[in-house]
Amino acid sequence: MSGATPLRANILLTQSEVHQMFEDKTLICKDCGNEFVFTAGEQEFYASKGFVNEPQRCKECRVARKNAARPEREMFTAVCASCGKEATVPFKPREDRPVYCSECFASMKEEED
Numbered sequence: 001m002s003g004a005t006p007l008r009a010n011i012l013l014t015q016s017e018v019h020q021m022f023e024d025k026t027l028i029c030k031d032c033g034n035e036f037v038f039t040a041g042e043q044e045f046y047a048s049k050g051f052v053n054e055p056q057r058c059k060e061c062r063v064a065r066k067n068a069a070r071p072e073r074e075m076f077t078a079v080c081a082s083c084g085k086e087a088t089v090p091f092k093p094r095e096d097r098p099v100y101c102s103e104c105f106a107s108m109k110e111e112e113d
């Protein structure tokens, strides 16, 4: 009967307890099934935006979905033949064809009607 049972401190103060409300959480990605961490910082950010749902997907899958939804198109820069401003177009501008910026293009379309 010797030796004292080591007492474990009941109170462990961690940094996250300063924020109290948020703790890192491990979630399972809906798409790839991998675990990912929903960090306290992200939770705070979500809460500040008023989001109530937890993220369903890991970062990689979210990025992949974003890219899939908006395929990156090669854009070309040209000078608008109407206003002279820089115009960004999704096609390679040809020398023999005028290029218009989206504003001029829209107003020309209006005039056509």
Ligand SMILES: [Zn+2]
Binding pocket: 029, 030, 031, 032, 033, 034, 057, 058, 059, 060, 061, 062
């Ligand atoms: Zn994933």
Ligand SMILES: [Zn+2]
Binding pocket: 080, 081, 082, 083, 084, 085, 100, 101, 102, 103, 104, 105
């Ligand atoms: Zn223009």
